[in-house]
Amino acid sequence: MTSPMSSQPSRATPDSAADTAAPAERRRSHVPVWRRVLPFRLVALLPLAIFLLVFAAYPMVQLVRMSLSEVEIAGGEFVWSGAGLANYAEFPDDDIARYSFLITVVFIAVTVPATVILGTVLAVLVRRATLLAGLARNVLLWPALIAPVVVSVIWWLILSPNFGTLNKVLESLGLPPQGWLGSSSGAIVSIIVVDVWHWAPLVFILIYAALQGIEPDLIEAAEVDGATEWQVHRHVVLPLLVPAIAAASLIRLTMGAKAFDEMYVLTQGGPGTATTLVSLYIRNVFFDRLDLGYGAAVSVLVILAIGAVLALVAIGRAVGPGKGPAHA
Amino acid sequence: MPSDSSRRIRLGAELPLALATLLVFLPVALILVLSVQPVVNIITEGWSFGFTMQNFREVFAPRQPYLTQLGNSTIIVAGTVALCLSAGSLAGYSLSRLGWSARTTILVLVAAGLVTLIPPMALVPGLYVTLDALGLLGSLAGLVLLNTVFNLPFASVLMKVYFDRVPHEIRESALMDGASELRTFLRVMLPLAAPGAAAVAIFVAIMSWNEFLFGLTMTTGGRTSPITVGIASLVQPYQITFGEMAALGTAVAVPIIVLAIVANRWIVAAVTRGAVKG
Structure with a gap:
């Protein structure tokens, strides 16, 4: 985050003195x-x-309180009773919970690099293209702007085992139809492909805007010096894109932890629990099992995990070697 | 000014781009095409194409909840945009131009930004009892408020960025002429940040139109839900409702695609400014 205040030192006065304009x-x-x-x-x-x-703030307090309570719904009212750390003690023995954390980490570890690399490549291509630049700049935004639920429906129409478009294509090519979402590995690969299709366009917008901010003179100077296209991109453009790529990666990281709509619609977390990412698991515990206290405890653990990752990123930025253009 | 080298057609860029554009375009085109296909064409093997409005007539028949849900979504969008614009421009203006210290400004922005980092589902248990306590569970007002909370940090940051570009002298001369702070804000400063307000409105409208999670968890479904919940309810593993699904998906996606084409420039500006600063 940059501070626009730094360009206006006269405004950076203590609060109490600020009204003396x-x-x-x-x-x-x-x-x-x-x-x-x-x-x-x-x-x-x-x-x-x-x-x-x-x-x-208030819901957060309620969340923590709920995670330390046994909450029953009786006569349409919430009945709270203290439970100490019982809900948290449940977590280590909960195989599904541990699996949902693991599969969320796997999901993030694959989709974040994939969308960031693909989005960056698309941005560079659009900048270099002439014929298709205008069209691509427009169409490539669509997946990021259409409702995630509609994106899920689109992919359901493609991947559905019965009369899904992909199976229809296979059949007309004389190939056997596949149950894309029917197997654990198939379902996991499918939600990853859908996520990359869905969100590489967001990275594309972010990196494309950063590319627009690069001085054309810098690139031309390198070209005049006899650098090849590859060298220009590798040694001039890419280093200048580092802050934007870092920002896009961080945004995509938090989005990975939020992922919900696609699994809810496409796989309902299945088959079995194969695609039950943490957000979907919290929903299931809270609304299907009505285990409010435990659902709240899992929520708190998710928030703590994200907090820990973000803290590590912040520490890494503060003490890391990236003191160059990454902080511009 | 583009140099000769940048006007040259590079097949190395055009061809992969053509492929990528096609890969994005075809799935979207598929839902548009299926929405006007007779059900027979969809559920028989092989390829046959026709044209019918039957799917749309089916989903928007009065006995179905979807028309009501479209209305609900429209109300949610209008309410959320109104709240985000008013609260966001006030907060952005205050942080940008009313002399808060850099430390206070960053503290407020970080506190607001943290909200957007937490997975909404992890806050749902707390939000559920909060809305229940306020008597807003299952109401459109409740959904407007929740959508506002998660879009307001972005709206405030974006408005601040736009107010930062308005010269100080303009505000000071308005005050010198005897205008009150409120009047200066409404009549002088806000119009100058209008492009920011437009970007905020477009972004918040898209986000709240697309919102699904709160609609799902805070309402009881049917006619109380936004349209995104209605679409999801059509996806049933053992029921083939492809025609209705495609029609409803098209009805929800087309306004956004039209917006993407018409307001391309604004959307790029909103997403980049908000995302990078926030």
Whole structure:
């Protein structure tokens, strides 16, 4: 995250001194008392603050409290009773929970590099193309903008064992139809392919915008010096793209942990529990098993895991060797 | 100005790009084509093509919940965009132009940004009891509020970025002329950040139109749900409802594709600014 404040040192004053801008000073005497207690800049921040408190901080507190409780639904009401760490103690013996964490890590480990590499390659290609640049820049955005549920339906129409388009194509080529989503490995590969189709376009937009920001002079200078296309991209363009690629990777990493819609629609987490990623598992525990306390405990563990990964990334950036253009 | 070398047609770029564009285009085209195919054509082996509006008539018949769900989604989009624009432009303006220290600004933005990093499903248990306590469970108002929470951090950051580009002197001279802070914001500063507001509106509209998870978990389905939940309900392993599925998917996707074509430039700006800064 860059700080736009750094370009305006005069504004980076302590909060208390900030109201002393000349025009405000002149009108100070007419300002009603409530205005001084609640200046406009504070009032303007209140809606955001209230939203974060009521719909992020408070639910978070409730989540932690729920994870430490046994919650029954009786007569349409929640009945809470303290359970200590019992819900957390359940986790190590829960094979499905451990599998859902593992398969989520695998899912992230494959889809993040795949979408980042593919999206970057597409961005470079669009910049180099002339004939197809306009069309591709438009069409390549579609998967990232269409509702994920619709993306899932599109792939259901393609992969469905009965009358799915892919099997129809195979049959007309004289090949045997496949049960794409029917086997564990087939289902896992399928959701990975769908995810790459779905989100490589997002990386494409991000990297393409970063490419637009590169000075054409830099590239031309390298070309004039006799560098080949490959050398230009490897030694001039790629290093300049490092911050954008890092940002895109981080965004895709958190998106991988959020993935839900595609599995819910395409595989319902199956066959068996093969594609039950953590988000889907939390839903199942919470809404199918109605085990509210345990669902909350798994949620807390997911949040802690993401927090740990992000903290590692932050530490890595702070102490790592990437002090070059990566921090520009 | 493009040099000669950049105007040359490079097959090494055009051919892979043609393939990629085709791979993106064909699956989307498939749902559009299937939406107007008679069911017989879909469920028989081999390829035969026809044209019918029967699938659309089927899903939008009054006995079906889907028309109501489209209405619900429209209300959710309108409410979420309105809330994100007003709360987001106020917060963005305050953080950009009203003299908060760099430390405070970063603290607020990081706190808001954290919300968008947490998988929404992990917050669902907490959000569920929160909406229940407020009596908003299963209501459109509840869905508007949840959509707002998860889009507001982005909206605030994006508005801040646009307000950062408005020169200080404009605000100061408006205040000097005797305009109140609120009036300065509404009449002078906000119009100057209108491109930012447009980008926020487009982005938030797409996100809330596409939202599925809260619609699924916070409503009881049927006529209380947004349309995304309705589409998902059509996907049944042992039932062939391809025609209806394709028709409903088309009805939801086409407005977005049209928007992608018409407002391409805005969307690229919104996604890049918001994602990179946020």
